[in-house]
Amino acid sequence: MPEPAIRVETLEKSFPPARSGWRALLQPFEKPSVLALAGISLEVRPGEALALLGANGAGKSTLLRILATLILPTKGRAQIAGHDALRDPRAVRRHLGYHAGSDVGFYPRLTCRENLRFFGSLNHLPSALAAERIAHLAGQFRLEDALDRQVRTLSSGTVQRLSLARALLHEPRVLLLDEPTRSLDAIGAAEFRRFLKTEILRGGETTLLFASHALSEIELLADRIAIIDSGRLLASGSLNELKNRIGAASLEAAFLSLTGRSPRLPGEVTNEGAAQ
Amino acid sequence: MTATLRELWTFFRRDLSIARTYRTAFVLEAVEALFGVAMLYYVARFVDSPQLRGALPHSESYFSFSLIGFVFLDYLNAAMDTFDRSLMEARDNGTLEHLLVTQTSLPVILAGSAIYPFAASTLRIAVYLAWGAALFDFPLREANWLAVAVVLVATLLAFSGLGIFSASYLLLFKRGNPAKWFFLGLSSVVGGMLFPITVLPDWLQFVARLNPVTYALDAMRAALLAGAGLHAVWQPLLVLLLFTAVLLPLSMAVFAWALRRTKTTGTLMHR
Numbered sequence: 403m404p405e406p407a408i409r410v411e412t413l414e415k416s417f418p419p420a421r422s423g424w425r426a427l428l429q430p431f432e433k434p435s436v437l438a439l440a441g442i443s444l445e446v447r448p449g450e451a452l453a454l455l456g457a458n459g460a461g462k463s464t465l466l467r468i469l470a471t472l473i474l475p476t477k478g479r480a481q482i483a484g485h486d487a488l489r490d491p492r493a494v495r496r497h498l499g500y501h502a503g504s505d506v507g508f509y510p511r512l513t514c515r516e517n518l519r520f521f522g523s524l525n526h527l528p529s530a531l532a533a534e535r536i537a538h539l540a541g542q543f544r545l546e547d548a549l550d551r552q553v554r555t556l557s558s559g560t561v562q563r564l565s566l567a568r569a570l571l572h573e574p575r576v577l578l579l580d581e582p583t584r585s586l587d588a589i590g591a592a593e594f595r596r597f598l599k600t601e602i603l604r605g606g607e608t609t610l611l612f613a614s615h616a617l618s619e620i621e622l623l624a625d626r627i628a629i630i631d632s633g634r635l636l637a638s639g640s641l642n643e644l645k646n647r648i649g650a651a652s653l654e655a656a657f658l659s660l661t662g663r664s665p666r667l668p669g670e671v672t673n674e675g676a677a678q
Numbered sequence: 679m680t681a682t683l684r685e686l687w688t689f690f691r692r693d694l695s696i697a698r699t700y701r702t703a704f705v706l707e708a709v710e711a712l713f714g715v716a717m718l719y720y721v722a723r724f725v726d727s728p729q730l731r732g733a734l735p736h737s738e739s740y741f742s743f744s745l746i747g748f749v750f751l752d753y754l755n756a757a758m759d760t761f762d763r764s765l766m767e768a769r770d771n772g773t774l775e776h777l778l779v780t781q782t783s784l785p786v787i788l789a790g791s792a793i794y795p796f797a798a799s800t801l802r803i804a805v806y807l808a809w810g811a812a813l814f815d816f817p818l819r820e821a822n823w824l825a826v827a828v829v830l831v832a833t834l835l836a837f838s839g840l841g842i843f844s845a846s847y848l849l850l851f852k853r854g855n856p857a858k859w860f861f862l863g864l865s866s867v868v869g870g871m872l873f874p875i876t877v878l879p880d881w882l883q884f885v886a887r888l889n890p891v892t893y894a895l896d897a898m899r900a901a902l903l904a905g906a907g908l909h910a911v912w913q914p915l916l917v918l919l920l921f922t923a924v925l926l927p928l929s930m931a932v933f934a935w936a937l938r939r940t941k942t943t944g945t946l947m948h949r
Contacts, residue, residue, distance in 0.1 A: 415944075417943060417944045418943050426851070426852070427851055429943060429945070430850050430851070430939050430940070430943055430945070434942075434943075438944075464944070467944075470775075470779050471778070471779065472775050472778060472779065472941060472946060473941055473942075473944050473946075474938065474941045474942045492781060492783065495779055495780065495781050496781055498779060500776075500779045502772075502775065502776075504772065506771060506772030507771070507772035507773055507775070507776045508771070508772075508773065509692065509696060509771065509773065510771060511696050511699040511700075512692070512695055512696060516692075516695055520688060520691075520692050521776065521780060523684065523685070523688040524685060524688060524777070524780035524781065524782040525780050525781050525782075526681060526781055552699070568776070
């Protein structure tokens with residue numbers, strides 16, 4: 403049995419309460435009391451794609467950010483490729499590609515190529531290989547025309563695609579994506595999903611953990627789905643397993659049922675694109 | 679080592695590329711420097727007297743004395759401001775968390791972000807002195823350039839520690855560090871930038887002698903104006919190196935702690 407690419411054991415995270423005014427000065431030293439993750443455990447096998455599904459504030463982003471070594475857990479363990487995110491964060495980052503789901507995070511006055519080269523270099527990618535990867539990813543993400551333009555001149559969707567290209571630049575073994583298609587238009591989102599499916603996941607070498615509200619995206623990409631609510635893992639399994647477990651006709655119905663959310667109002671049109 | 683140098687070069691190239699997109703700023707800064715130098719020159723002409731000259735350490739004119747004090751303040755500002763500014767920009771444009779998920783270590787990220795601003799400040803000093811020498815007879819011929827370079831590096835290292843402390847404060851509390859402004863303000867009064875510290879009352883002279891700026895300026899004037907070599911400026915250099923030895927590792931440790939605290943509270947990207 404191969405070692406899991408991602409292993410999370412009884413992970414807990416609490417934050418100090420948000421403060422304003424002069425009390426904000428005390429926040430860094432306050433006792434954490436706002437629970438974000440309440441003992442989550444899960445594993446993702448090498449080459450597997452696991453989707454995190456949950457309402458806003460369920461703890462999906464917190465989990466991803468702990469794995470990305472950007473947040474420290476309160477209790478429990480998080481491992482990437484056998485390396486502990488708390489004790490050996492640099493080793494974790496060696497295997498990691500991270501996309502925060504936003505269209506910021508670049509130097510606006512540098513071109514796309516300069517930005518990618520910069521982050522590639524900080525990930526120890528040799529120049530020649532970086533140039534090759536940039537050209538390849540630019541083709542995949544329809545960025546060829548934008549490569550030599552300053553980022554500040556680009557649309558939100560293009561910057562989002564650029565951000566995804568950055569996450570994949572150093573060919574990480576584990577890819578963490580937080581709402582990866584949030585700012586993309588329908589065509590861009592469809593192309594991105596197709597790219598992930600055919601170029602990244604088909605090879606079986608990259609492990610994907612992603613958070614999304616787009617159910618169609620989850621159904622297309624995920625081998626398994628983990629449903630999270632209020633920092634707790636409610637259920638996990640393949641799409642069919644989840645549906646069969648509660649006798650639901652769709653992922654949306656399964657999600658609403660498992661999280662105890664209200665069923666649809668009579669006559670309400672089903673929105674296949676969003677969980678809430 | 680090679681990997682670290684490559685990472686540092688990467689940061690320098692990033693900042694140089696960004697600076698190149700503001701080409702007119704270079705020209706405007708050079709013109710601004712000329713106005714600054716001219717202003718000091720005419721103030722010096724107005725106040726200069728044999729009596730004043732006799733009271734100035736290492737200097738034959740008030741112009742050369744004050745020009746060094748003036749440009750040195752800029753250097754001090756750069757050393758103390760660079761880390762704050764880099765951190766704030768990284769936070770505001772969202773690059774901070776993307777830098778922190780790369781394989782590059784935190785000390786290299788910090789040092790790398792400071793290289794270009796320090797180089798730009800050094801260039802700015804050179805422009806000021808060049809204007810002074812070309813148009814207003816600033817005496818560059820006497821300078822001991824090796825000693826000047828060593829004093830500059832020692833100054834940067836000594837005050838970088840304070841800059842990193844300031845960045846730690848910003849990281850933790852999301853606002854500028856009042857201690858930095860107090861130190862810069864105090865240094866402009868007791869550091870001996872525009873007047874010798876001998877004009878200060880005794881108790882302020884005592885404060886001045888506790889301030890590393892006083893030593894750095896003294897060494898800089900000696901090296902630049904009196905041609906003093908390393909053997910002649912070893913005492914102020916030693917003070918600067920002691921400051922560096924204490925402040926730099928301590929500030930790095932405090933920054934690492936502040937970052938850890940911020941990762942615990944989840945406020946890394948908060949403003």
